[in-house]
Amino acid sequence: MTGVEADDAFLARPVASVTGGTGFLGRFIVRALDAAGYRVRLLVRGDPMHPQFQDLRLEIVPGDLNNPEALARLAEGVAVLVHGAGLIKARDRAGFMAVNRDGSRAVAEAMAGRAPDARLVVVSSMAAREPELSDYAGSKWAGEEAALAAFGHDRALIVRPPAIYGPWDRETLAVFKAAQGPVVPVLGGPGARIALIHAQDCAAAIAVLAARGTPGRVYELSDQNPGGYAWGELLDAAAAALGTSPRRVPVPAAALRLVGAIGGLRARLTGEPVMLNTGKVREMLHLDWSARPDKLPPPDLWQPTIGLDNGFRSVAEWYRSAGWLS
Numbered sequence: 555m556t557g558v559e560a561d562d563a564f565l566a567r568p569v570a571s572v573t574g575g576t577g578f579l580g581r582f583i584v585r586a587l588d589a590a591g592y593r594v595r596l597l598v599r600g601d602p603m604h605p606q607f608q609d610l611r612l613e614i615v616p617g618d619l620n621n622p623e624a625l626a627r628l629a630e631g632v633a634v635l636v637h638g639a640g641l642i643k644a645r646d647r648a649g650f651m652a653v654n655r656d657g658s659r660a661v662a663e664a665m666a667g668r669a670p671d672a673r674l675v676v677v678s679s680m681a682a683r684e685p686e687l688s689d690y691a692g693s694k695w696a697g698e699e700a701a702l703a704a705f706g707h708d709r710a711l712i713v714r715p716p717a718i719y720g721p722w723d724r725e726t727l728a729v730f731k732a733a734q735g736p737v738v739p740v741l742g743g744p745g746a747r748i749a750l751i752h753a754q755d756c757a758a759a760i761a762v763l764a765a766r767g768t769p770g771r772v773y774e775l776s777d778q779n780p781g782g783y784a785w786g787e788l789l790d791a792a793a794a795a796l797g798t799s800p801r802r803v804p805v806p807a808a809a810l811r812l813v814g815a816i817g818g819l820r821a822r823l824t825g826e827p828v829m830l831n832t833g834k835v836r837e838m839l840h841l842d843w844s845a846r847p848d849k850l851p852p853p854d855l856w857q858p859t860i861g862l863d864n865g866f867r868s869v870a871e872w873y874r875s876a877g878w879l880s
Contacts, residue, residue: 688833
């Protein structure tokens with residue numbers, strides 16, 4: 555294929571726009587959409603270059619969720635827009651709402667104005683099932699509602715991933731670092747269940763749903779075990795991937811709540827957002843973060859390919875090769 559033919563083939567692809575495409579999950583979504591045959595267009599605030607993008611050809615729209623002109627350019631002529639931008643930590647509820655609710659509304663309004671017949675996929679969170687638990691959870695639920703109201707309840711679709719792990723993920727890195735030591739804290743109660751998914755599987759599911767998901771539906775995702783895992787199982791899997799055998803030490807709920815309260819106070823005093831606050835602790839202590847079978851994509855549409863043991867083993871190898879773990 556000549557350079558001109560390659561350009562023509564690229565420009566003939568349907569356009570998939572992405573917000574949040576430079577984040578951890580977003581980069582996997584970009585790759586999955588490119589592999590699915592889309593011409594990917596990114597909304598970015600800064601330099602989008604990343605090792606995961608080195609072999610990709612991308613369209614760039616400079617701007618953010620507060621820029622109506624940028625959102626209009628992002629939505630123009632698209633086949634689908636995947637809205638994945640959002641905050642996972644903020645100073646207060648207003649900070650979460652400004653991005654997770656108002657940003658979703660702005661994206662949906664741009665789509666309604668520029669691409670009313672296209673598809674809108676809102677990447678939310680399993681936390682949106684329990685909006686009363688935390689400011690984050692409440693803002694993700696509000697973001698879903700705002701997008702549906704602006705674009706149409708029977709036209710947009712919502713995807714709620716569970717906890718996500720994979721290469722480049724610094725949040726799950728903390729679990730592996732803990733599993734390296736002689737003692738590992740168990741942060742949740744023995745009855746708690748947490749669904750999990752590898753970022754590669756999560757992105758693949760989102761790409762399939764972007765093309766063939768049912769508008770108006772809320773989808774939940776999971777690996778092959780939608781019933782989820784106990785905290786101890788996750789720690790055991792991380793230890794097995796590392797070849798360690800740490801002793802588990804349960805952390806009392808009261809101690810976790812105290813840590814969360816201190817984190818919230820620190821955020822108020824410093825003005826800096828913290829991840830572990832009172833709301834996050836309530837999320838951690840919630841018993842049921844399993845995926846609901848009636849909300850999973852049908853098996854003939856998408857199925858996960860990466861199980862916990864293989865997934866954790868490959869991530870541990872990546873962390874070590876990248877120098878993130880010794």
